[in-house]
Amino acid sequence: MGIVAANDNAGDQIVSRCQQGDKAAFRLLFEKHRAEVARLVYRILGPGNDLEDVVQDVFIQVYRSIGEFRGSSRFSTWLHRLTVNVALMNLRAKRARPNLSDELPANVPSPSVAPDDDAMRRERVRVFYELLDRMSEKKRTVFILHEIEGLSPGEIAEIVGAPALTVRTRLFYARRELIQLLREQPALAGLADVMIRPGSADLAPGSSRETLP
Amino acid sequence: MNDPAKWLRETAKIVADTPPPELPWDRIEQRVLDQIESCPAPRPPLSPEVPWQRLVAMAAIAAASIVGLHRITHPLSTSAYRPPTAVVSQRSVTRLPSRSTPDALLPGMRLHPAQPASYEHGGWVSFTLPAGADLTVDRSDDRVVLSLLSGSVGVAVAPGQPAGSFVIVAGKTAVAVHGTRFHVVRRADCVLVQVEEGVVSVGEMSRTGPTARWLLGAHDQGTFSLDGARQASFSRWSPWRQAPVVASQSPVASPVAEAAAESSAESGNVAKPTRPHDDPTTHTAKPSAEEDSLPEQLTLALADPTISPMVASIHECYRSAASTLAPGVKVTVQSSLSITVAPDGHVVFARFDPPLKPDAQVCANGVVQNAKFPRAARQSQLQVELQF
Numbered sequence: 123m124g125i126v127a128a129n130d131n132a133g134d135q136i137v138s139r140c141q142q143g144d145k146a147a148f149r150l151l152f153e154k155h156r157a158e159v160a161r162l163v164y165r166i167l168g169p170g171n172d173l174e175d176v177v178q179d180v181f182i183q184v185y186r187s188i189g190e191f192r193g194s195s196r197f198s199t200w201l202h203r204l205t206v207n208v209a210l211m212n213l214r215a216k217r218a219r220p221n222l223s224d225e226l227p228a229n230v231p232s233p234s235v236a237p238d239d240d241a242m243r244r245e246r247v248r249v250f251y252e253l254l255d256r257m258s259e260k261k262r263t264v265f266i267l268h269e270i271e272g273l274s275p276g277e278i279a280e281i282v283g284a285p286a287l288t289v290r291t292r293l294f295y296a297r298r299e300l301i302q303l304l305r306e307q308p309a310l311a312g313l314a315d316v317m318i319r320p321g322s323a324d325l326a327p328g329s330s331r332e333t334l335p
Numbered sequence: 336m337n338d339p340a341k342w343l344r345e346t347a348k349i350v351a352d353t354p355p356p357e358l359p360w361d362r363i364e365q366r367v368l369d370q371i372e373s374c375p376a377p378r379p380p381l382s383p384e385v386p387w388q389r390l391v392a393m394a395a396i397a398a399a400s401i402v403g404l405h406r407i408t409h410p411l412s413t414s415a416y417r418p419p420t421a422v423v424s425q426r427s428v429t430r431l432p433s434r435s436t437p438d439a440l441l442p443g444m445r446l447h448p449a450q451p452a453s454y455e456h457g458g459w460v461s462f463t464l465p466a467g468a469d470l471t472v473d474r475s476d477d478r479v480v481l482s483l484l485s486g487s488v489g490v491a492v493a494p495g496q497p498a499g500s501f502v503i504v505a506g507k508t509a510v511a512v513h514g515t516r517f518h519v520v521r522r523a524d525c526v527l528v529q530v531e532e533g534v535v536s537v538g539e540m541s542r543t544g545p546t547a548r549w550l551l552g553a554h555d556q557g558t559f560s561l562d563g564a565r566q567a568s569f570s571r572w573s574p575w576r577q578a579p580v581v582a583s584q585s586p587v588a589s590p591v592a593e594a595a596a597e598s599s600a601e602s603g604n605v606a607k608p609t610r611p612h613d614d615p616t617t618h619t620a621k622p623s624a625e626e627d628s629l630p631e632q633l634t635l636a637l638a639d640p641t642i643s644p645m646v647a648s649i650h651e652c653y654r655s656a657a658s659t660l661a662p663g664v665k666v667t668v669q670s671s672l673s674i675t676v677a678p679d680g681h682v683v684f685a686r687f688d689p690p691l692k693p694d695a696q697v698c699a700n701g702v703v704q705n706a707k708f709p710r711a712a713r714q715s716q717l718q719v720e721l722q723f
Contacts, residue, residue: 146370151365164355174358209563217541230603233400243349250346269347332530 137197141186152181160203166209166263168251169244171216180208181222195280203281206267208260234263261296264289398664415553424528440475459493460501473504478544480504487520499536499697502545506561509545511536513617517551529556534704539563544693545620547700552677561659569675569684633676633708633715641708652698653691653723674702680708 136154139147156177163176183204191200254262266285267278268289275293279286440456447469455461456479464470470487472479480502481488492501492512501512503519503525510519515533519526528537530551536557538548548564551557559568630637651667670691674684685703690696708715 137489145368148371149364149368152367156358156360156363160355160358165350173355174363176367177358178363178527181363182370185367185371215563243353246346247350247353250343250350270343270351299337299345311683334401 133197138190141184141191144277148185151184156181159201159202160269162202163209165266166206166255167213170245172212176209179212180205183208190256199277199280203283206263206281210263212238213259221320240270253300256303257296257299264292265296265300268293337657351431353534365423366663381647384395394436410478418436418463421490436674440472440479442472442475446470446472454530459496460490462488462490464488479504481520483519483526485521487518488603491516499545502540504540504545506541507539507561507563508592510545510560513536515553523632525558525560527558528554534700536700537564537567538690541693544694546690547696548686548690550682550704552681552683552704555683629678629710631712633711633717635719637711638676638708639714642717644717645702645706646719646721649695649699650704650723652702653695655698656695670723672721674703674717674719676711676715676717678707678711678713680710682706683714 133154136147137152140151159180160177164173167173167176184201187204191197195230254265255264257326263282264275264278266272267281268275273281275286275289278289282289284292341586410633439456446454446464447451448464449466449468451465453461453463453630456475462481465487468488470488471482471484473482474576478500481504482682483503483505488503489502489648490512491499492515496512501508505519505521508526510517510526510528512533512535515535516531517533517535518529520529520532527534528551530553532553534553535551536545536547536549537551537557538546540546540563546563549557549559549567551569553570557569589654621718635642649672668691671688672685673688674685677683682703685700687699691699
């Protein structure tokens with residue numbers, strides 16, 4: 123699920139040419155990695171964020187910093203690390219600004235599901251990211267990289283620059299904190315509770331609860 | 336909730352299965368390419384680092400800083416402290432040389448002079464670039480925005496200009512002007528700002544303009560990280576004793592070495608009687624009776640005569656800026672205002688964390704920079720919690 127490895131020969135050549143300031147090679151690099159970068163940024167930030175701007179910032183940062191890539195790790199790992207850092211910087215900047223907007227996050231319609239299911243799914247994802255927003259950056263990062271990106275603790279350790287054991291510890295505490303938050307926050311727990319009942323909007327209070335398969 | 340762990344697992348799977356929205360890749364690519372056109376080429380790759388190379392590099396930096404320190408602290412030296420860099424006379428900033436090119440700034444223009452050169456725009460701003468400095472013009476209409484890619488720039492802005500009318504961007508850090516004279520030096524991973532007169536705000540360059548994370552007053556100097564000035568360190572400088580650092584070529588390769596030299600100079604190992612970074616107002620040979628009666632530092636209670644009206648004015652700034660909210664919408668915002676007050680009562684710098692809404696921030700900055708606190712024997716740190 124992670125960013126596609128780019129340490130094949132062609133990838134190495136592209137990176138090497140980029141390091142010499144070859145803009146044509148940089149375009150190739152952009153086209154090769156843009157989808158993976160967008161996916162990772164989207165997963166870190168969640169819906170309703172400045173995805174386009176952050177992806178742009180990532181590639182500008184790639185261009186500026188590619189000279190520092192020494193080949194001691196895979197390029198994909200380096201790119202992953204840089205993407206995570208830029209996304210987290212965006213989160214920090216967003217938190218530092220008082221949010222005076224009451225705009226709702228942009229919807230991302232999924233054509234394969236009915237509108238009601240789609241709305242429920244969106245609400246569920248929104249609650250999920252609201253929970254993540256209450257966690258520390260470190261725990262949020264390892265949780266997303268492991269549970270959503272599907273990376274192993276070893277791979278995450280390379281990206282976040284921490285020992286694998288530390289990553290496992292953060293994962294453990296991240297899960298525990300999320301579960302605790304779900305239990306302790308009545309509003310969130312209520313929302314999550316409603317959402318594990320399919321078609322809950324139409325259910326009368328006291329209806330039997332069904333868990334997801 | 337029956338099983339939160341299961342809910343989390345399933346939601347994580349939903350998120351993992353949800354593709355990101357389709358992005359306008361052509362537009363993004365174009366914007367990225369436009370941006371990198373104005374970037375310097377990437378630094379060449381470094382060879383894999385080995386411990387002995389790191390040791391040699393550290394030794395070289397240490398040696399450089401010792402040489403710099405020796406120049407500063409040599410007991411026979413009669414010259415006042417100067418940063419260990421080449422300097423250009425301050426007069427070159429305040430007096431427009433004959434090579435000035437009035438109103439010649441156009442967006443997209445790149446200024447990379449081989450010799451020191453000065454420029455003037457609109458009759459209200461002039462700046463000087465030393466040889467080798469590299470700068471691009473991002474905007475030159477009612478607001479002038481320059482990107483400093485390398486080197487340094489000395490700027491003089493006529494008083495009375497609106498806040499943010501002249502901005503220098505280094506990385507994501509923006510240095511905005513409030514009618515003043517100041518110097519900006521871009522280094523590898525930081526930017527140095529020295530203020531001669533007036534007030535300069537330093538913060539992140541957002542899409543709507545510069546934000547004010549820090550305020551520097553006259554004779555302040557600050558070193559800021561390039562990520563929007565999230566990291567900063569401050570000291571005082573005296574333009575009549577220290578020429579501004581407006582040259583890009585420095586005998587000290589690393590800002591670390593220079594920082595070490597500067598901090599050593601501050602530690603007091605300097606030939607008396609001059610201490611380079613100290614505020615001259617804080618050091619007199621013999622304190623007067625009035626100074627004896629001064630409090631050591633200001634407290635919130637002592638500063639209350641200034642703080643109360645200041646906070647009221649900041650609230651007014653916020654109310655004015657927030658008046659566009661829809662009826663019935665109530666927004667509560669908290670911000671922490673940290674202020675450093677010089678012994679003579681003027682505000683050395685201030686920081687709102689988090690920053691306010693831009694309009695309110697500009698107004699609040701004006702309130703804070705004009706505040707006059709009671710005197711104290713030493714510099715004071717005050718923290719005021721604000722809730723709107």
